[in-house]
Amino acid sequence: MLSKKTKYGLKALTYIAKKEDKSPVLISEIAENENISRKFLETILLLLKNTGFLASKMGKGGGYYLIKDPKEITLASLIRILEGPIAMLPCVSLNFYEKCADCPDEAACSLHKLMIEVRDNTLNVLENKTLHDLTFD
C-alpha cells in the first residue's frame, strides 16, 4: 500500500498541474483543497523540490510551481521518489535493487520470477502514465 506521503504528493502535484497559469501555488491552498495536514505537506513539497519536480518562490506572491511539462513526468518516477521501490521484493527492483539475504540463488528462485512478472505489469501502467493524465477526471 502507498503511504499517505505518496498519495498526498501525487494529489498536490495534480492540483498544481491542473492550474493552467504558471503562477506559484500556496502550500496552504493545496492543503485546504486536498484535505492534507499543512505541515506534513510542507515536507512533501520540499522533497519534490529537492528532487527536481518543483521549484518555489518565497515571500509574497510565492509558492510552488512545476518546472517540467506534466506530460514528461511519469507516475513511476514520482512514486519512486515519494514511496521508494515499486517492485514487491528488493531483489526484483530496477532502481532499488538489493540481494535477498536468505536466498542463495536468485536465478533459481521461483518467487523471484513471479515478482518480476508482477513488477513488469505494474511498470507497464506507471511508466506510461504521466502527471498530465491525472489532471482530467
Added chain:
Amino acid sequence: MLSKKTKYGLKALTYIAKKEDKSPVLISEIAENENISRKFLETILLLLKNTGFLASKMGKGGGYYLIKDPKEITLASLIRILEGPIAMLPCVSLNFYEKCADCPDEAACSLHKLMIEVRDNTLNVLENKTLHDLTFD
C-alpha cells in the same frame, strides 16, 4: 514491498508443496533450508494453519502439511492473508476496501482510477498463478 513475513510464508509453502509425499514437514527443516528464523516461522505457519491452508500434527512424526491442492491455491489468496491488501490504495481494494478520509468524491478522483488499473494488472498475475506454479524453477 512485501514484508518478510509474506516472503517467508510463500517460501515455506513452496517448500512443503515441493515434497511429493504428504508426510508432515518440520518447522525446523523449513527454517534451516530456507534460512528463516525458526521462531518467526512458527507464527507464520500458525497463521497459515488458522486460515485453512495448512494442517499440523504435534509430537513425534509431526509437522505441517498442505490440506489443499497447490493448483487450487492462488497467490493472490496467500498474499491477502500474509500481507493484507494487494491494491495500492484502500479505496481500490476489493477485499480490504476503505474510504479515503481526504477524498470527497471517489468517482472524480483521478488517482482512484489509476490505481484501479494498477490493481487489475497485478491481480491478473496473482489470481492466475498458484502455489503449484512456484514449485518448478
Added chain:
DNA sequence: CTATTAATCTATCGGATTAGTAGATTTATG
C-alpha cells in the same frame, strides 16, 4: 526601511508495525 507574507529549517513526538526472542505448555508417539 519596515511590515508582511510565505517557504525553509530544526527538532520533536506518539503510535503503529516489523522482525524477532524467550520460555512455558500442550499434544502425540513409542
Added chain:
DNA sequence: CATAAATCTACTAATCCGATAGATTAATAG
C-alpha cells in the same frame, strides 16, 4: 514415561509513519 514437536503467552528493540511546534530566511509591497 521420555521424547518430540507444535502451540501459547509475553516480551523487546528498532524503525517508520504521520504529524506538530517554533524559529529562521527570503521576497515583496509600501
